[in-house]
Amino acid sequence: MSAEGHDHAHDHEHEHHHKETFITKYIFSIDHKMIAKQYLITGIIMGIIGIVMSLLFRMQLAWPEESFKIFNILLGDKFAPDGVMANDVYLALVTIHGTIMVFFVLTAGLSGTFSNLLIPLQIGARDMASGFMNMISYWLFFLSAVVMIISLFVESGPASAGWTIYPPLSALPQAIPGSGTGMTLWLVSMAIFIASSLMGSLNYIVTVINLRTKGMSMTRLPLTIWTFFVTAIIGVLSFPVLLSAALLLIFDRSFGTSFFLSDIYIAGEVLHYQGGSPVLFEHLFWFLGHPEVYIVILPAMGLVSEIMATNSRKPIFGYRAMIMSVLAIAFLSTIVWGHHMFISGMNPFLGSVFTFTTLLIAIPSAVKAFNWITTLWKGNLQMNPAMLFSIGMVSTFITGGLTGIILGDSTLDINVHDTYFVIAHFHLVMGISALYGMFAGIYHWFPKMYGRMLNKNLGYVHFWVTAVCAYGVFFPMHFIGLAGLPRRYYTNTNFPLFDDLQNVNVLITTFALVGGAFQLVFLYNFFSSIFYGKKAEQNPWRSTTLEWTTPVEHIHGNWPGEIPEVHRWAYDYSNPEHEEDFVPQTVPMKPGESVLHH
């Protein structure tokens, strides 16, 4: 199988002599490296929008119904008259923040960037299996982002039914204004997004299976590729289900069907819907929705594994166990969606089944966490910013993951379901962890993307402030969640019961504002280093993997000559049989050298 990569080399031999125009090079590029950069920049822009939204609604929560000029400036006279945020606008901000962060930043921005950049480079391929489809995939993503942004500007406001868009709220404009045109655009945007994601995923799968270079067996692949590969598979299996849910919802909204609606009396009249069930929608949604959190976190895990090994100057501990746990997590992730629905009204027996499967996920997760920690043990840790973010990722993944034992247990979920406890849990375990993974990836592969280095001191400042603020924001949320404070409340002032939580809310928002502001350090570092950063060496982190054997200046086809052949696994760091503390995968085995993993 892997020999095919070799033939491929000849097909592309002459391609980099083609003259490229500005448009084919920077806009409609079919080069995976350029597409990766396009994904990244689009993801960063969407990320800025998503984070600013969260800061706005955090300000509303800390100082409810107070007037802020910034609200009026950013939201306009209609949504924030006199600088006071309207209550349905709060819900709109929450909804779009969730949608943008989950899909546009942590799915497309993270997976799209690094799968595109690293799959061909690390397996030794000239490009993706279909460069053209790859280009279409990016531009569909771009289009879906544009549609989502346009939805912010429609008269009745953007979708406001929560990122989970449960009908009937999302189906009936009478129920909330955002369920009018805003929701239609949301659904259109997601349909385009899913098409983009499927094209990307199919490409990744085919590329990993078919285009590995000579000697690159599956058990020599870096863990990054394994996670991208498995992520693409769960994406292909679960995204179409969300598409079907979205299409059925479009039918209910526009063509009068009753898939999800039944017996509804609203605004003084009985609607015609009969026989549908919102619970069906919840099943369809979470059949994607839960694998989705693994689509988000698995690539981050892969990046962190790779970066930790490189910077510890040690092999990743338990390479095979890491692969097995990724596969186990991927498999289990498709049979646990019901833990979002313990109290949805479904049969409690199903709740028992889903509790069982859900808590099983803790086992492969624990294996991963312990393997990362052991990778650090007796290492020679190079504290590059990417390494700091990787260590931070393991930390938040553990902290956030542990509370999953509470939420995944149906009995305990009864009382913490949909409270701030859930917010604390998933932000730490998939939000912050995946963001850390993404930052780690950016700091580590920036030299590969732009041929320049990011400033390390700015990186350090970025990490430490973010690390303190992330815990500062989400750790206190556990307490207010356990106090019974529901999520998605515009203000808690109508419940004197929650008055003693207000100080905590102020503290959380303060941390959020400081943490948010310090992302500017990263943005400055990122954009200025593209142009003025220090020129990178070919292999600045002294890494073993194939991407660092390509020239610093990007060329179409990646390697100027033959594609290198692979002779060993990806983690030969500090191998006692070698002088150097890293042995690139391209170095042939010495006669009599012991083989650890093929």
Place this chain on the structure above:
Amino acid sequence: MTSLLVIIVLVLLAIALWQLTKIFDLTQVGASSDNSQVANDKDNNLQGYLMFGFLAFLYVFTIYGLLKWGNLPLHTPASAHGGQVDNLMNITWVLIFIVQAVTQVLLYWFAFKYKGKKDQKALYFADNNKLEAIWSIIPAVVLAGLILYGLYAWTNIMFIDEDEDTVVVEVYAQQFKWTARIAGEDNVLGKANVRYIEGVNTLGVDLSDPNAQDDIVVSELHIPKGKKIHFKFRSQDVLHSAYMPHFRAQMNCVPGMVTEFAFTPIYTTSEYRELPEMVEKVAHINELRAKRSTELIAKGESGLDPYTFDYLLLCNKICGASHYNMQMKIVVDTPEDYKKWLAQQTTLVNEVKASLEQPAEGESAAPAEAKENDTVAAATVAMK
């Protein structure tokens, strides 16, 4: 204005920091030729210590949180099954704290201890089946215990025994209001559908159903202590979730279907108010409210009333713009007080009759009498 100030301050802070790092960079240029932007021994050392510092931060912050906010979470459960839930919760918390404490120490301690040095070589340690078996099997065993306990409790709580003697209550959700319907004398709720909604009959009860004749609709729900309450939930428009945190109870209200939950209250409202934790909590809240009140009055606005505790039913599923203000008071009475309260309520049938008869005055005496008989009878049945 203050917000603008805050933002300006933050931006200035960021700029100051960036300038500082610039200066730091510049001073480095002369000192050494290392401008590779790759961590050197000095960085490794400093960052290693910071890792250790962060571990201290995590611990201090956790302990601070437990001391400062430890009294915020819900305390004493007010329902019979709540003890089981809280017990499982406490066991889980102990496990979580142990694992969290150990793993975070290892992670940051290793990050500090093994910070890189130029002539140091890492240990080539790629695999150890024994270790990996240990940290697969231990979590598996612990989780098996948690799963078994959890499923046992879940089955106890969620499967409602149909033969058991319960008080049947319907909780009805609509944007942005809760209403309750008590099943009355026969303890069976009359059939209902949104298509029957008309005038006073806002819950769409089928008034021709014999079971509906004694149903009572109320906007403040009273339930008797010590008796299992069988809740049936309906919604007329969008998803809502009936969340009764003090009873450790929650269930979604789904248009087009009836969902259920049952629990036995074990403290009356006044008993729960007198629990020491609650007295303390309410006193603290009132302190905060008094402070806020004086601030408001100084601004010329009206002050806040002092707070007394009441059980609440909150909406906990996003349901529209006023989702944040959808609540109903629940009062747990002693069985005697409950009987008295029930006796004062009017059945829905009579309410509907009254509303139809309203134009023709002078006929109100007879239904009122009938109502009283009905409800007293209902109370006796419900309490037996």
